Amino acid sequence: MKTHDSIIKYGSLEDLGKEIKNHKPSGKMAIITDENVGGLLLDRVKSSLAAEGFDYLEVIIPPGEESKNGDTYLDILNKLAEAELTRSDGIIALGGGVVGDLAGFAAATYLRGVDYYQVPTTLLAMVDSSIGGKTGIDLDYGKNLAGAFYFPGFVFTDITLLKTLPFIEMKNGMAEIIKYGIIEGGSLWKDINENWDTKLKDIIVRCQEIKTRIVKNDPLDKGERKLLNLGHTLGHGIEKLSNYEVKHGLAVAMGIYEITAIASKKNWCSQERAEEIIKCLEKRPFKYEKNTAYSKDSLYEAIKTDKKRRGDSIDIIVPVEIGKCEIKTISMDELKELLNE
Ligand code: ADP
Numbered sequence: 430m431k432t433h434d435s436i437i438k439y440g441s442l443e444d445l446g447k448e449i450k451n452h453k454p455s456g457k458m459a460i461i462t463d464e465n466v467g468g469l470l471l472d473r474v475k476s477s478l479a480a481e482g483f484d485y486l487e488v489i490i491p492p493g494e495e496s497k498n499g500d501t502y503l504d505i506l507n508k509l510a511e512a513e514l515t516r517s518d519g520i521i522a523l524g525g526g527v528v529g530d531l532a533g534f535a536a537a538t539y540l541r542g543v544d545y546y547q548v549p550t551t552l553l554a555m556v557d558s559s560i561g562g563k564t565g566i567d568l569d570y571g572k573n574l575a576g577a578f579y580f581p582g583f584v585f586t587d588i589t590l591l592k593t594l595p596f597i598e599m600k601n602g603m604a605e606i607i608k609y610g611i612i613e614g615g616s617l618w619k620d621i622n623e624n625w626d627t628k629l630k631d632i633i634v635r636c637q638e639i640k641t642r643i644v645k646n647d648p649l650d651k652g653e654r655k656l657l658n659l660g661h662t663l664g665h666g667i668e669k670l671s672n673y674e675v676k677h678g679l680a681v682a683m684g685i686y687e688i689t690a691i692a693s694k695k696n697w698c699s700q701e702r703a704e705e706i707i708k709c710l711e712k713r714p715f716k717y718e719k720n721t722a723y724s725k726d727s728l729y730e731a732i733k734t735d736k737k738r739r740g741d742s743i744d745i746i747v748p749v750e751i752g753k754c755e756i757k758t759i760s761m762d763e764l765k766e767l768l769n770e
């Protein structure tokens with residue numbers, strides 16, 4: 430790992446080979462992708478690499494969170510070994526968060542670390558998971574329980590790749606964007622609310638910049654980076670209770686609803702601001718819905734096993750203003766009380 434700085438490049442997928450050449454003059458590239466994304470984009474990536482004289486191999490995994498496990502991870506490592514990939518070669522993660530996390534973890538651990546490049550193809554991966562060096566896999570006992578901080582050489586963003594992304598996956602990423610809007614406020618919040626359709630590209634770039642800045646200040650998640658967990662403590666609980674049927678972003682939106690309601694009741698945040706947040710969540714094109722399926726008690730039980738819990742306390746992220754969130758460390762008993770407010 431050379432740096433905690435996330436470098437983001439923008440361009441058309443056809444330029445990927447050229448950007449890698451600038452970073453790493455020669456070698457073999459292992460393109461890791463899933464079946465869906467591979468079908469859509471693999472040929473373009475291969476020709477872009479071939480044009481710069483790179484040799485390559487492809488590793489294609491089945492799509493979906495089910496692939497983010499130890500078996501697929503070891504399959505990937507074995508394919509890299511079979512192709513005799515060396516330390517002077519590299520890995521390209523072409524896909525959404527699942528591919529990014531898996532390929533990143535493979536890159537972090539294969540031969541104790543080889544260079545890799547993130548090419549996010551979902552909105553969620555573009556604004557969130559591809560930035561910040563978190564890589565990993567799920568274990569039988571929970572999501573992302575094994576992993577490493579390992580930063581890519583760069584993150585390559587081609588926003589036009591979102592054209593083929595199903596709306597439900599767009600919506601999944603939009604929740605993280607609303608999260609950034611609440612954390613940052615200002616013109617980002619205004620554009621999310623008023624200019625979503627016309628300024629999406631600009632909104633994505635600004636979210637990437639915010640994440641890059643926060644991660645640079647706190648790469649290992651010890652302070653400021655925790656702000657990015659707004660909506661996530663409750664969101665992870667909902668995901669878990671639904672057996673991961675509720676997608677991450679949708680659960681995060683529900684988590685933002687709940688924490689905003691709590692913040693308003695406790696007077697941590699004015700009623701007016703809380704209403705502004707709820708209004709944003711409910712309007713087009715987001716149209717998020719509140720959690721009605723899971724009781725406060727079951728939510729509390731699910732959060733108890735969250736990996737963010739430390740002994741008897743847990744950090745919650747509270748919206749105080751649009752553009753100001755606070756990290757509050759509370760006891761598990763206090764959390765129970767808050768949920769039942
Ligand atoms: P996330 O980024 O939310 O973790 P995944 O990696 O699970 O998402 O991808 C979500 C789904 O979208 C998968 O089925 C994946 O194959 C598909 N997908 C990813 N990128 C694209 C794209 N650009 N166009 C169409 N489908 C895509």
Ligand code: ZN
Pocket residue numbers: 557605661677681
């Ligand atoms: Zn998230």
